[in-house]
Amino acid sequence: MALPLGDTLIGYPDGETRGQATVLHRELRPDGRAVVLLDATPFHPVDPTWPDQGPDLGVLVTSADDGPVPVPVPVLDCRIAASDGAELPLGERLPVRLGTEGWAFVVAHVVDGAAPIAEGDRVAAAVDEEHRRALSLGHTSCHLASLALNRALAGFWSKAVAPDALGSPDFDHTAIVTSSIRPHGSIDEYRLGKSLRKRGFDSARLAAELVAVAEAANGTLAGWVASDAGVRIRRDDRALSTRRFWECELPEGLASIACGGTHAEHLGELGTVRVSLELHDDGAALRMITTETA
Structure with missing residues (x-):
């Protein structure tokens, strides 16, 4: 055939x-x-x-x-x-x-x-439904974490940057290098080099306020999960090559992100979602570890 x-x-x-x-x-x-x-x-x-x-x-x-x-x-x-x-x-x-x-x-x-x-x-x-569910919760948590990080870093920019789905300067899209979804979480790697500083991002301030940024993001995440907002995948048809979007009705408005993965149906399925932030390569790289705990 x-x-x-x-x-x-x-x-x-x-x-x-x-x-x-x-x-x-x-x-x-x-x-x-x-x-x-x-x-x-x-x-x-x-x-x-x-x-x-x-x-x-x-x-x-x-x-x-x-x-x-x-x-x-x-x-x-x-x-x-x-x-x-x-x-x-x-x-x-x-x-x-x-x-x-x-x-x-x-x-x-x-x-x-x-x-x-x-x-x-x-x-x-x-x-395998258990494995799928663990990855789906991890992927939904990853999207929420990226939006929460963007919001926490909004004041670190001195120049205009393209906004994310909720209107914050899109640090995640601008600086992302790799993203790895794992069961009940994710690991995202960002570049904080010269090109990002030229675009107006204050990397030195981030190093000084890393803990505060993580806590601000975690506060946002707690509020979003508590809202039990609905999640859906928008697509025009069932063909593999058709573009798909993750959409979530957050308290600040509708968030829509291009995505080909699997997800929870509403945020109430998530337990506690928290991020931790780590600097690497003498401050030239940032790692965000997102963990969802039932």
């Missing part, structure tokens, strides 16, 4: 963890594992462009060759891939930008090469 020419339809932005699907393509790779493409999936894949949230865990359930006995096949990895219909590269970067015309963007489910899955099979996809 040829490689699919359309996007995988995805259910994870709506919180789906179960689904029925048809196997469109199965490809054995040189490492002995196989890549399985489905027409639709609840599995959240790693996005090579911004790999902040890791892949879902879980199984694809098919039937044995000699009868309808369920056979759970563990999903070893799950990532976004792009295909032109001829090849399916699985590198660390997509060969083209997500949504490029003429390319299909698919969720590549990586399984053991001996797994009894064939093109045309109907399978049941089942995500």
Whole structure:
């Protein structure tokens, strides 16, 4: 069967963890594992462009060759891939930008090469719900923490900077280097070098007031979590390449952030969310550690 020419339809932005699907393509790779493409999936894949949230865990359930006995096949990895219909590269970067015309963007489910899955099979996809929930709470906490940090640092700028979703100077977007979502939290790394100072950010003041900034952010986070604001993912359709936005009705207004991850449905699902701030590289780098505790 040829490689699919359309996007995988995805259910994870709506919180789906179960689904029925048809196997469109199965490809054995040189490492002995196989890549399985489905027409639709609840599995959240790693996005090579911004790999902040890791892949879902879980199984694809098919039937044995000699009868309808369920056979759970563990999903070893799950990532976004792009295909032109001829090849399916699985590198660390997509060969083209997500949504490029003429390319299909698919969720590549990586399984053991001996797994009894064939093109045309109907399978049941089942995500590990506990792992998904832990990452979803961590990702929602990460977005809240970035907005709270921006608010706490609003007075550290001497020049105009593009605002974030709530109108504060967007330190997070301006200085972010990497973000890593983990169960019930995240780690964000920021650059505080010469280019940021030229844009008007007072790095020396941050070093002197680091504890106060963290406490200001934590005060904001406590108020937001207590509001039990609703969270949703806005998207126009179910195609993988369609842009998606995390939206939350915070007391200060609607926050909308482009995001391809999974999330809580409302802030009341979170426990206590707190951040700690650490300076590194002689003050040239900032690390924010966000922790959500039930």
